[in-house]
Amino acid sequence: MELTSITKQCYIIYAILNSPAYRSRYADFLQYDYPRIPFIYDVEKFKTLCKLGKLLTETHLLENSQTVLNVSYPVTGNDIVSKIMHKDNKLFINDIQYFEGVTNVIYNAIFGGHQVVKKWLVARNNRKLEYNDIVYLRKMLNAIAFSLEIQKEIDETIGEFPTGDFDKSTIPTVVDP
Secondary structure, eight states: OOOOHHHHHHHHHHHHHTOHHHHHHTHHHHHHSOOOOOOOOOHHHHHHHHHHHHHHHHHHTTOOOOOOOOOBOOOOSOOBOOOOEEETTEEESSSSOEEESOOHHHHHOEETTEEHHHHHHHTTTTSBOOHHHHHHHHHHHHHHHHHHHHHHHHHHHHOSOOSSOSOGGGSOOOOOO
């Protein structure tokens, strides 16, 4: 299916807004104003960012089944979330049960201003994780790992962001024919 130009632009915007370099470079600006998206003039960069933005969107919606982590849940027990702790690449949900293969980077990853893994588990404190919850958490952990990889690719594709502020002198003039 051919993507519309509006859909492509949405994917590019999503890619740029999820770029760690963009968020770092414009952190002060983003605290008090709407994000501004630099125009991508390079056609190859545009195509690559479109593909990466689409992939990132699908990953965040858990529609992409890309597996980059080998996360196991090796110990049987009551599956009740009672003690959340991360140690030695193990994400404990109680004193004996854990997900193995969860790095510090994945556990501490922040998306949308939240440490998503911890927030998800805290919301289930004192609850039993059902089979679907365990499957979902494993998908989420893989999505986080894959998202971080995509974000690196986005930064590599974009390169340097403009050094000037977003003012009218840096915005090209568009004339309607």
